Amino acid sequence: MLEIRNLTKRFGAVEAVKDVSIAVPDGAFLVLLGPSGCGKTTLLRMLAGLELPSEGQIVFDGQTVSDGDRDWAVDPAKRNSGLVFQSYALWPHMSVRGNVDWPLKVMKMPKAERAARVDEVLKLLEIGQLADRYPNEISGGQQQRVAIARTIAPKPSVLLFDEPLSNLDAKLRVEMRTELMRLHRATGATTVYVTHDQIEAMTMATHVAVMNEGRVQQFGPPADLIERPKTAFVATFVGTPPNNMVPVVKNGTGYKVGGRHMPLSPPAEECMAMYRAETMALAETEGETTLPMELVEISAIAGRTMVTGLRDGLRLTAIVDRPPAKRIGETVQFRLPSEPDSWFGPDGERIV
Numbered sequence: 502m503l504e505i506r507n508l509t510k511r512f513g514a515v516e517a518v519k520d521v522s523i524a525v526p527d528g529a530f531l532v533l534l535g536p537s538g539c540g541k542t543t544l545l546r547m548l549a550g551l552e553l554p555s556e557g558q559i560v561f562d563g564q565t566v567s568d569g570d571r572d573w574a575v576d577p578a579k580r581n582s583g584l585v586f587q588s589y590a591l592w593p594h595m596s597v598r599g600n601v602d603w604p605l606k607v608m609k610m611p612k613a614e615r616a617a618r619v620d621e622v623l624k625l626l627e628i629g630q631l632a633d634r635y636p637n638e639i640s641g642g643q644q645q646r647v648a649i650a651r652t653i654a655p656k657p658s659v660l661l662f663d664e665p666l667s668n669l670d671a672k673l674r675v676e677m678r679t680e681l682m683r684l685h686r687a688t689g690a691t692t693v694y695v696t697h698d699q700i701e702a703m704t705m706a707t708h709v710a711v712m713n714e715g716r717v718q719q720f721g722p723p724a725d726l727i728e729r730p731k732t733a734f735v736a737t738f739v740g741t742p743p744n745n746m747v748p749v750v751k752n753g754t755g756y757k758v759g760g761r762h763m764p765l766s767p768p769a770e771e772c773m774a775m776y777r778a779e780t781m782a783l784a785e786t787e788g789e790t791t792l793p794m795e796l797v798e799i800s801a802i803a804g805r806t807m808v809t810g811l812r813d814g815l816r817l818t819a820i821v822d823r824p825p826a827k828r829i830g831e832t833v834q835f836r837l838p839s840e841p842d843s844w845f846g847p848d849g850e851r852i853v
């Protein structure tokens with residue numbers, strides 16, 4: 502079990518991580534997901550022992566490895582965790598085998614055991630044929646595999662990844678994603694993986710922690726975040742495309758959306774209605790629940806069509822079966838379903 506208890510990190514006046522508490526079961530694949538600057542890397546660096554928490558504790562398998570309240574932490578090399586960065590600094594003067602062997606040598610593992618472990622790891626990452634090459638003789642994707650091999654060679658019980666695929670091209674990213682999942686199953690190591698790519702998050706994770714401004718907004722399995730987002734932030738950050746969030750304004754005895762009266766009965770006077778893109782439709786003509794919007798984007802998505810409209814700063818996305826017979830810039834009628842999928846309060850918290 503990997504436990505993070507009331508963890509806070511301040512850099513001067515900046516609070517990068519704010520009172521984060523999560524418990525990650527053994528063997529889980531936890532993705533830290535959030536926009537740039539939300540504190541993901543800082544949290545990961547604290548797990549790796551590269552950064553001391555200002556407050557709170559990190560506990561690996563019942564043993565405290567960082568304690569911000571006591572200004573104390575176990576050395577990065579001694580906490581049974583391995584970290585893979587975005588840029589994979591391999592030793593240029595060492596062969597692939599030498600690079601993977603290096604951490605085992607540092608651990609003072611006997612030579613014969615080392616050779617067997619290096620072979621095993623190279624095979625696992627399917628780079629055995631590159632063993633005698635040097636880093637400048639292999640591709641970027643292969644270098645990344647070597648960096649991963651080097652990290653898992655000492656069998657860390659916790660694996661930490663900081664956007665390891667962001668330097669790779671789109672095709673290689675997809676391939677490496679599958680590889681990392683295979684590796685996770687093969688090693689069984691509890692994995693913490695930082696990304697701001699939510700497709701990566703949703704496909705790889707057993708658990709996701711969605712972060713915003715230093716706080717964990719929601720922690721749980723990917724399906725929970727999609728089905729029951731706790732906050733408006735999660736609802737609009739997670740999912741492809743993200744959910745539509747529409748402010749509902751009280752007007753006399755009724756309610757308005759995008760300046761038009763709608764037959765809605767919100768649970769509070771001020772709130773936001775969430776509509777999933779797949780529950781929205783397009784209408785040929787104006788009706789009671791339609792909103793005329795400027796067509797700004799049409800794109801194909803898995804055999805269906807994603808249509809985006811804009812109206813006075815309100816952006817709506819619908820997933821429909823057929824593209825509208827309209828051009829970009831023309832008006833299309835978006836039809837809202839009679840009931841939103843969820844309601845959120847003005848503070849962003851879920852109401853219903």
Ligand SMILES: Nc1ncnc2c1ncn2[C@@H]1O[C@H](COP(=O)(O)OP(=O)(O)OP(=O)(O)O)[C@@H](O)[C@H]1O
Nearest residue numbers: 512515516517536537538539540541542543544697
């Ligand atoms: N060493 C530091 N000194 C001062 N401020 C820092 C330091 N490291 C991070 N910060 C600040 O802490 C906040 C969180 O940064 P962090 O790098 O953890 O975010 P992130 O979510 O990983 O972002 P990105 O996805 O862009 O890498 C930011 O406001 C950042 O400027």
